[in-house]
Amino acid sequence: MSDILLITFVFLAAGVLSVPIASKLGLGSVLGYLIAGIIISPILAVFGVDVVSIQHFAEFGVVMMLFLVGLELEPRLLWSMRMRLLGLGGLQVGLTVLIVMGVAMVLGQTWSIALAVGLVLALSSTAIVLQTYNEKGLMKSDGGQGGFSVLLFQDIAVIPMLALIPLLALPELAESISHGAAGDGHGGGTHGGDSHGGDGGHGSGLSLVDGLEGWQQALVTLGAIGAVVLGGVVLTRPMFRFVAIARMREIFVATALVMVVGIALLMTLVGLSPALGTFLAGVVLANSEYRHELESDIEPFKGLLLGLFFITVGAGINFELLSANLWVTLALTLGLMAIKCGVLLILSFLFGINGSDRWLFSLSLAQAGEFGFVLLSFTVANSVLPAAIADQLLLVVALSMLLTPALFIIYDKLIAPRFVEEEGREADEISEKGPIIIAGHGRFGGIVNRMLRENGHKTTVLDYSSSQLEMLRQFGLTVFYGDATRPDLLHAAGIEAASVLIVAIDGKEPTTEMVRQVAKHHPHVHIVARATDRTHVYELYAAGAKDIIRETFDSSVRAGRSALEALGDHPYDAERKAREFVRGDRARLVSVAHLYDPDIPPLENTAYIEKLKEYAAESQAALTGRNNSFTMRVDRGWSPPTPEDVAEIEAQSKS
Amino acid sequence: MANLLIYYAHPGAHKSHVNKVMARMARTIDGISIVDLYQEYPRFDIDVDREQARLLEHDVILFQSPLFWYSTPSIIKEWIDLVLEHGFAYGSHGDKLSGKTMMMALSAAGPEEAYSSGGYQHFPLRTFLTPFEQTARLCNMRFAAPYVLYSSLRAPGQNLVEPHVAGYCALIEAIRDDRFDFEATTEMDVLQAETLPMSKGE
Numbered sequence: 001m002s003d004i005l006l007i008t009f010v011f012l013a014a015g016v017l018s019v020p021i022a023s024k025l026g027l028g029s030v031l032g033y034l035i036a037g038i039i040i041s042p043i044l045a046v047f048g049v050d051v052v053s054i055q056h057f058a059e060f061g062v063v064m065m066l067f068l069v070g071l072e073l074e075p076r077l078l079w080s081m082r083m084r085l086l087g088l089g090g091l092q093v094g095l096t097v098l099i100v101m102g103v104a105m106v107l108g109q110t111w112s113i114a115l116a117v118g119l120v121l122a123l124s125s126t127a128i129v130l131q132t133y134n135e136k137g138l139m140k141s142d143g144g145q146g147g148f149s150v151l152l153f154q155d156i157a158v159i160p161m162l163a164l165i166p167l168l169a170l171p172e173l174a175e176s177i178s179h180g181a182a183g184d185g186h187g188g189g190t191h192g193g194d195s196h197g198g199d200g201g202h203g204s205g206l207s208l209v210d211g212l213e214g215w216q217q218a219l220v221t222l223g224a225i226g227a228v229v230l231g232g233v234v235l236t237r238p239m240f241r242f243v244a245i246a247r248m249r250e251i252f253v254a255t256a257l258v259m260v261v262g263i264a265l266l267m268t269l270v271g272l273s274p275a276l277g278t279f280l281a282g283v284v285l286a287n288s289e290y291r292h293e294l295e296s297d298i299e300p301f302k303g304l305l306l307g308l309f310f311i312t313v314g315a316g317i318n319f320e321l322l323s324a325n326l327w328v329t330l331a332l333t334l335g336l337m338a339i340k341c342g343v344l345l346i347l348s349f350l351f352g353i354n355g356s357d358r359w360l361f362s363l364s365l366a367q368a369g370e371f372g373f374v375l376l377s378f379t380v381a382n383s384v385l386p387a388a389i390a391d392q393l394l395l396v397v398a399l400s401m402l403l404t405p406a407l408f409i410i411y412d413k414l415i416a417p418r419f420v421e422e423e424g425r426e427a428d429e430i431s432e433k434g435p436i437i438i439a440g441h442g443r444f445g446g447i448v449n450r451m452l453r454e455n456g457h458k459t460t461v462l463d464y465s466s467s468q469l470e471m472l473r474q475f476g477l478t479v480f481y482g483d484a485t486r487p488d489l490l491h492a493a494g495i496e497a498a499s500v501l502i503v504a505i506d507g508k509e510p511t512t513e514m515v516r517q518v519a520k521h522h523p524h525v526h527i528v529a530r531a532t533d534r535t536h537v538y539e540l541y542a543a544g545a546k547d548i549i550r551e552t553f554d555s556s557v558r559a560g561r562s563a564l565e566a567l568g569d570h571p572y573d574a575e576r577k578a579r580e581f582v583r584g585d586r587a588r589l590v591s592v593a594h595l596y597d598p599d600i601p602p603l604e605n606t607a608y609i610e611k612l613k614e615y616a617a618e619s620q621a622a623l624t625g626r627n628n629s630f631t632m633r634v635d636r637g638w639s640p641p642t643p644e645d646v647a648e649i650e651a652q653s654k655s
Numbered sequence: 656m657a658n659l660l661i662y663y664a665h666p667g668a669h670k671s672h673v674n675k676v677m678a679r680m681a682r683t684i685d686g687i688s689i690v691d692l693y694q695e696y697p698r699f700d701i702d703v704d705r706e707q708a709r710l711l712e713h714d715v716i717l718f719q720s721p722l723f724w725y726s727t728p729s730i731i732k733e734w735i736d737l738v739l740e741h742g743f744a745y746g747s748h749g750d751k752l753s754g755k756t757m758m759m760a761l762s763a764a765g766p767e768e769a770y771s772s773g774g775y776q777h778f779p780l781r782t783f784l785t786p787f788e789q790t791a792r793l794c795n796m797r798f799a800a801p802y803v804l805y806s807s808l809r810a811p812g813q814n815l816v817e818p819h820v821a822g823y824c825a826l827i828e829a830i831r832d833d834r835f836d837f838e839a840t841t842e843m844d845v846l847q848a849e850t851l852p853m854s855k856g857e
Contacts, residue, residue, distance in 0.1 A: 570668045572693035638667035638723070640764055643808055649775055650766075 007049055014040045015307050029135065030128045031405035033307050037314020044315055055312035055373070061305025062127050062370060063264050064298050066155065066275045069130065069148075070282020071291050078283060081149055088146055088351055089153020092365070095343045096122040100336070109389075112168040116384045119161050120376055120393060121336055125369030126151045127306055128404050132364070136408070143360030146353050150344075150365055158273055158371050162378065169383045217271070224270040228263055228277055232284030240290055240481060244464070249483065256297035292462070292480040296488035309370065317398050321391060329392070333399045337407075341366040356411075356419035363407040363415075367400035435460050437493050438502045439484035439514065441472065444530055444551060445504030460493050485514045487521070495522050503529040503545070512539045519544025537589055538596035557582055573634075580634045588615050659830050660713035661689040664720040664728045668693070673762045673807050673816055674721055677823050681719075684824060686831050688713065692730045699733055706738040710752060715830050716796075718787075719760040721807070725776075725783040727759075735790060744794045753795040756837060759787060760823060762807035770805070781844050800840040802826055803847060822848025829853050 014036035022032025044051055078085075097118035104114035129147060130139075138144040212220065236259075243255050260278055267277030285291060322329055344362035348354075353361050376394055379385040385393075436452055438445050441463040452459050461472065462484040472479045482489040484505050495501070501518055503511050515529050529545040531537045540548045557578050564574035592615070595608040602608060641649075663678045665671050681689050688709070696702075710716065720727045742749045763770070763780065770780040781788075784801060791798035804810060804819045829835035829851070839852035846852075 570694060571697040572666055573668065575697035638665075638670060638728075640670070640721075640808055646764060646766075646808065650769070652775070 003047070007044075007047065010040055010043055011308060011311055014311060019307070029307070030131055030310055031402075033310030034314040034402050034405075037311035038317060039314075040311070041315040041317070041319075051312050051316045055309060055316060058305050058309035058312055059370060059374070060264070061302050061307075061309050063275045063278050064260055064302035065127065065130060065306060067260050067263075067278035067282040068295060068298060068302060069152075070279040070284075071286050071295055073283050074286045075283055081145075084146065084149040084351065085153050088347055089150045089157070091347055091350075092150045092343060093122050093154060093157050095346075096340055099339050099343065103335070103339070110170075112170065113385060113389065116165060116168055116375075116379050117389070117393065119165070120372045120379065121340075121368045121397070123154045123158070123369045123371040123375070124151060124340070124365040125367050125371075125401050125404065126155060127309060127370050128367070128401060129364050131306060132405070132408055136412075138360060141357055141360065142353055143357030143364070146348070146351065146357070146361045147364050152279075154369075154371065155273070155275055155279065158276075158375070161375065162273075165375065165379055165384055166382045168379075171383075221270045221272060224266050224272065225277070225280065227266065228281050229284050232281050232288075236285060236288060236290055240293075247464075249486075252293060252482075253297045256294050257301065259294075260298060289479045289481045292489055292492035293482035295492045296482070296486065299488065299492075313370070313373075313398055313401060316394075317402075318391065318395060322395055322399075325392065325395070329395050329399060332392075332396045333403065336368065336396060337366040337400055337403065356416050359415045360411055363411050364404075366407060367404040368397040369401065372397040435494050435498050436500045436502070437462065437490070437495060437498050438504065439463075439490075440503070440505035441479070442504065442506070445502060448502050448504060448528075460498075462489065462493055485510045485517075487517060490518065495525060498522070498525050500526045500528065503527060508532055508536050508539070512536070512543050515540055515545045516543040534589065534592075535602075538593045539598060541593040542596060542598045553585075577634050588618075656686070657715055657830055657833055658713040659687040659715045659717060659827060660709060661687065661717045661719055661827070662692055662731065662734070663689060664692045664718070664731050666693050666728050666730070671721070672811050673804060673819065674719065676816060676820050677719060677760070680820050680824055681827055684827050684831070687827055692734060693728075696730065699730065701734055701737050703737050703740065706734065707740070707743055707751070710738070710755075713755070715756045715758060717758045717760060717827075717830075722761045722763040722780075722783075726786075727761075739790065739794060750795065754797075755794075756797045756799055757787070757791040757794075758799040759784065759801040760803075760826075761801055762804040762810075764808050765805065767805040779844065797837060799837050800843045800846050802851075803845040818848045822851060825853075826851055 015033060018036035018039070019029050019032035022035065023029060041051075097115070099118075100121050101111070101114040101118035104117045105111060109117065129151060133139045133144045133147065139148070239255065240252075243251055259281070263277045263281050264274035267274040285294060341362050344365055345358065348358040348361050373394065376385070376390050376397070380387055380390045436457055436459045438449050438452075438459050438461045441449060441461045445461070445463075449459050449461060461479040462482055463479065464481075464483055480489075480493060484490070495518065503514050505511055505514065511529060511531075515527055518525055518527060523544075526547075527545045528547040528549065529540045531540050531548050531550045533550070537548050537550060560581070561574045561578040564577060565571055569577070592608065592611050595605065595611055596602070597605055597608070600608075661678075661681055663674070663681075665674045665678075668675060678689065678691065681687070690709070718727060718731055720731060723729075726732070739745065739752075740749070744752050761780075765774075765776055768774050769776045770778065772778070780801070780803060788798045802823065804815070806813075806815070810816045810819065826835065826846075834853055836852040836854040839854075840846060843850070843852075
């Protein structure tokens with residue numbers, strides 16, 4: 001128990017300390033984690049921690065990341081990307097495999113080993129690259145999109161690779177390895193939770209497809225994929241509606257985790273890549289109203305697991321081997337990166353990726369990736385590569401990943417600035433107004449939404465009620481399910497870019513708290529908040545809401561005006577009286593709101609109490625009909641000049 | 656029979672000495688339409704389609720109001736701004752009001768002699784009404800001389816309200832019955848109770 005706590009503490013503390021420092025130095029979080037791993041590797045060695053098995057556990061972060069990537073990708077978008085996906089991705093993998101294979105054969109390897117090496121090294125690091133794209137906001141750029149296409153293709157390509165590698169097995173290796181396979185850390189069968197799967201059809205562990213004929217396997221596999229797609233479409237909504245009964249945050253998180261883990265498990269059982277399965281599920285759910293909820297539930301786990309993964313990469317570097325073969329390793333790594341970068345540069349010309357995007361695309365994908373680790377252990381277990389070569393390649397992969405942040409730094413500092421002037425003008429075009437977020441879509445928020453939409457504004461609706469949202473969906477509205485007061489959900493809804501937030505959720509305290517949070521962390525957002533009563537108005541004002549609307553005030557005033565009309569007032573007189581009433585009431589509200597201080601208990605706030613007393617007396621006078629200042633104000637206007645006025649003017653003009 | 660539409664506008668209805676009585680009496684006359692603009696649109700949300708439909712149904716449009724600061728109360732300006740649309744009242748294809756008549760019935764606090772180059776208002780009353788006159792012309796409408804009560808504040812004390820209201824009713828009935836001589840008014844600056852040009856009935 002204490003061991004687990006200690007290891008957990010070491011890992012977390014290393015991340016907590018190194019990532020902020022790395023960010024501060026402009027190195028990015030990935031390099032921070034890698035450095036943290038290198039620093040703690042002696043400590044881990046002392047405690048005999050099995051870094052490799054932790055790494056396999058942490059690879060689940062990649063599965064979660066692909067789920068999140070899928071959530072961001074609508075099927076329509078994926079279809080429109082198909083040319084780049086197949087063209088860019090296919091050519092990158094194909095060319096890189098061929099060139100690396102050629103180099104390996106020149107260096108004296110047999111063709112089967114050379115091909116395996118090519119396959120291992122052709123893949124790039126989805127974890128590092130996507131994380132960095134997101135951090136630097138490069139995801140939407142042309143280079144980022146191209147890079148994403150390649151990474152996505154690679155993730156899919158892992159599956160046929162896993163099928164191909166056993167066919168390359170060397171008989172003499174198979175013999176030598178069969179003895180110690182069970183206890184070997186690289187043995188495929190020992191990693192039941194291996195995120196990139198592939199070990200399903202091979203060795204121990206649970207499997208649904210073991211011992212089945214080829215066509216039966218295919219059928220089961222297709223069935224599993226169908227189950228994920230169908231489940232995503234049909235089951236998500238009833239499931240979340242059921243979970244909503246509990247109205248507890250952690251149950252939502254658990255539900256989201258159950259979904260992702262369950263899909264990963266199912267994929268592993270049928271021998272498919274769990275990353276691909278969750279990616280598929282993400283795409284299926286990209287259009288659903290639960291997208292934001294799922295995103296914000298999974299996000300922290302993904303971040304932590306990826307961080308852990310990077311730490312283990314750093315910690316897993318075999319420094320003895322490295323120092324023994326330093327120059328060879330360095331030469332191999334740089335050579336590999338040059339080959340990959342060169343292939344990508346050629347592709348960027350073919351696919352019209354220009355300017356700084358070309359370099360972003362080529363540099364960012366020049367490393368080998370975490371899929372390489374997976375394939376390496378798989379190749380060793382399948383007797384494709386001798387362990388010595390695999391260990392050497394492991395260093396190359398790790399080192400190239402370690403160097404990736406440096407490539408991004410080269411891009412940021414040397415390349416991007418050169419293209420800034422050229423591209424400066426394009427940036428101006430992004431003048432689209434931020435979205436309007438409506439938190440709470442009941443009787444109040446619903447009307448606000450209708451009005452804004454009728455006027456052509458795009459709104460994002462957050463609500464806790466499944467039935468409400470389902471009704472809205474039928475009208476073709478974009479709605480999202482979740483607790484609107486949660487900062488992470490607001491973040492997912494795009495509060496950073498939002499222009500207006502309408503707070504129409506139930507309850508005084510949640511409303512005030514939400515206003516306080518958003519006003520503090522996102523001061524650019526104009527907040528329109530619903531207040532239940534006067535005191536709530538004061539609280540919301542202190543919390544930073546710009547427009548505060550009392551939920552029943554306007555309708556009450558209208559009822560009063562209707563009563564005045566019914567009593568025989570001319571409608572315009574009634575209107576003027578109503579306006580004057582609103583004006584006076586508002587003036588009082590504002591002056592009291594200025595005195596209200598949420599940090600002082602109202603009873604101890606003397607200025608506030610005095611003002612309230614003053615107004616209480618006034619409104620009492622009004623109730624008893626003794627207040628004539630009101631009627632005097634209403635009466636002003638359109639009073640004709642008196643005959644005396646006229647006489648005076650006449651006299652003046654004559655003199 | 657000419658179809659007459661009266662637009663009555665007084666924002667402080669309860670302070671009115673003359674216009675209120677005029678409007679009340681006008682309502683008792685059959686075969687005409689009368690609209691209290693401030694009553695119908697207390698929040699100034701004028702329904703353009705409804706107003707244009709009204710205009711199409713009538714031949715003579717009469718604005719009845721006090722004179723405020725050398726013009727009408729503001730809702731009449733709002734009404735003009737919104738209802739007399741391009742393509743309806745003026746401009747290409749904007750001929751829907753062509754041939755109709757616009758008229759005003761005004762009460763002014765100042766005495767008649769004040770509305771002259773030598774008086775303290777410095778201009779004849781018609782000078783202040785030129786925006787309305789030109790509005791009518793642009794819509795290809797006839798602008799009839801206005802029916803005016805001067806010294807309206809003294810009118811109650813001098814028993815001048817009753818004859819003015821009676822003249823107003825006679826004017827309305829004459830327009831309704833096609834007995835009013837619009838042509839004759841083109842020669843006149845303003846009309847008063849005693850100078851109404853009636854054509855002797857057929």
